Amino acid sequence: MREYYTITELTREFDISTRTIRFYEDEGLISPVRRGRTRLFRQSDRHLLRMILRGKRLGFSIAEIREIMGMYRSPPGEAGQLRTIIRKVSDRRRELEQKRRDIDDLLGELDQAEEACLTRMAELGIAPSA
Template structure:
């Protein structure tokens, strides 16, 4: 493991911009040491960055991510952090399952409305493909 990582190394490794990394620094989530104008990130900063990005992928807000990460350094430490994380995961899962149900209901409703439209179009005596721009090709 390296003693320090440069901003370029971390942005390349994690596929983020320097602006993003500086934002996380500004928010106090990572704390590089300075050597002149150069920022040097410790292995702990790299780990924090990995956790931040994972949290973002899972849909946690930056405030939630900060809470989870900073709990590690306070009592009750890692066990408290893990318990807090488990609660957040449960909550996030419930949110996503509710969104999934809402999407499934909406899709079912769209299917029903579409079927009703197609049925009425057929009753009128129009080929549905003509209305949506799919005309039958005439074989020559």
């Protein structure tokens, strides 16, 4: 296991930009070691970056990710962190399921509108365009 990783190595590993890593640093989510102008990331920073990116993929905001990460370091600790993650995942799932229902409803309305147009075109003797 390596002691340090460069920003370039992490950008390649996680397929993200240096700007993204700097943003997470500016937000206080990761804290690389500085040697002059060079940022050196520890294994713990790499792990945090992985968790941040997972949180983003799940749709969590930076504030939510910060809250979850902060719980790990102080009370209620990991147990509270896990409970919060479960709650937030459940909330996110409900939001996405509602969006899915909304999309399904909209697709149904589009189908009806298209069918009505095709029916009227047939009544008028107009051929549908390709």
